[in-house]
Amino acid sequence: MNRFDIVVIGGGPAGMAAAVAAREAGAEDILLIERDRELGGILQQCIHNGFGLHRFKEDLTGPEFAERYIRRVEELDIPRKLDTTVLEITEDREVLYINAEEGVRTVSAGAIILAMGCRERSRGAINIPGSRPAGVFTAGTAQRLINIEGYMVGRRIMMLGTGDIGLIMARRLTLEGAKVIAVLARKPYPGGLTRNVVQCLYDYDIPLLLRHTIVEILGKDRVRGVLVAETDENSRPISGSEELYECDTVILSVGLIPENELSLSAGVKLDSHTGGPIVDESRQTSVAGIYACGNVVHVHDLVDYVVEESEIAGKGAAGFVLGSVAVGTEKMRPEDRKGAPVHLLPGEGLKYVVPQRVRGIDGEDSLDLYLRVNRVYGKSSLEVKLGGEIIKRVKRLRMSPGEMERLRLNKGVMEKINGSDLIVEAAEVNG
């Protein structure tokens, strides 16, 4: 069985950034595995701009952002297998993969970095009643068909959901000559970034119907219409408010789910709030030597933060491998050298916080928390509490579930951390 110091699963932005960071941190023997025919992941179909504003201080398109990392992977000559799918990983870090040239093979890894990204929720996940005609697509599938395969998906489009990909596809479909009748949001606020609502919907006069949802899809061979209903304060359809809209296509942008089948095969514990692995500050999962980063951990809205997180994981995995080599045959895990982990918990107003665990903080100057609130906040604050005491508070003018928040705990705050759990809360500020 071949052995690698680090096997990275997934050649999108997370996997590439993690592999590059691991190499730069001194790990020589890395294998990057990607199931598509090229690196870049979903960025290759995200042809719109808005990528790299934080990372490169430039407004790049998805493919441009991807190409920068592809070039870096090539410069560093990091070995990679394309057209290769990982079937299973184990707790003792064996990776089972398949491709057309080698068949089914197993390699063993000093550390594994999970970077499989996420997938879209589909019609089945949200249970829309009605018939089963052609013409129902997820936004990402429509994006791939139009931007890469060159197929148009329809002419009269009803879009359900206001995720960023959906908003961007509403604009893209309009540019390519389709009529987007409306974009429906079940909730009273859109799910995506404000700039996407403005530049994709307002710019093209596409109606945004808040508090509306599809209650039935009509049509036998092809979609011929949808029944749309208003929703109440619990986001449930209001009976009697149904209205018929004629359309030939329904596009769903109703959320993303971290892709964790492989994680589960290795016994990695998941967080019910994020749908991704529970990770510590180095992005190590509950299984020693298995790291995770990017959308497999939690769904990010900006790739800039995906690569930032992936560099942490790459560095962490390199440290794990190099550290354990130095100690000899008896593998010493980083957590053995530090105290028991402290739990970071989402409190009032928070959907989730990552990382969920903090181990030792030796040498680290600061710790960035990634978090999401569970509703729209006006003037508000984010507070980190330790045993009832507020050890960090920052103010925000506005927070929304659609926009991930980043909260930095500096060294002074980190030094206060003892054995107790940390709770992060959001609170409205008056005046």
Next chain:
Amino acid sequence: MSGIDREIVCIVCPTGCRIRVSGADRQQLTVRGNECKRGEEYALKEISDPRRTLITTVRIDHAPLRRLPVRTNREIPKQSIFPCMEVINRVRVEAPVEIGQVIIPNVLGTGADVVATRSMGRGARPGGPAQGGPP
């Protein structure tokens, strides 16, 4: 000439201020609702000369994929977006293409070039032409 009264949602930062721009004519505009100076600049620009980067694809031959993503290398006037799409949709390029390569110089006299946003080598499509698909 009728007066101006428009609400603009600012996208300079995530705050998303709703900015009201109003006035009898373009020379005397009042800007309200912005929390910072950048918002005022953005709103006035949106009234006087709204511009956008246009991003789409062109057909590519002898490449592993059927479409090549492209963008304008600077913002173009908002009203030029659909006319530019018509020009871009008539174009067909030949692989290989390098990232940044100019596909259409000075599209419709906007001063912006349409450039490739990725490199794409020459090669057969996986599965070959028998797989069919759009031209």
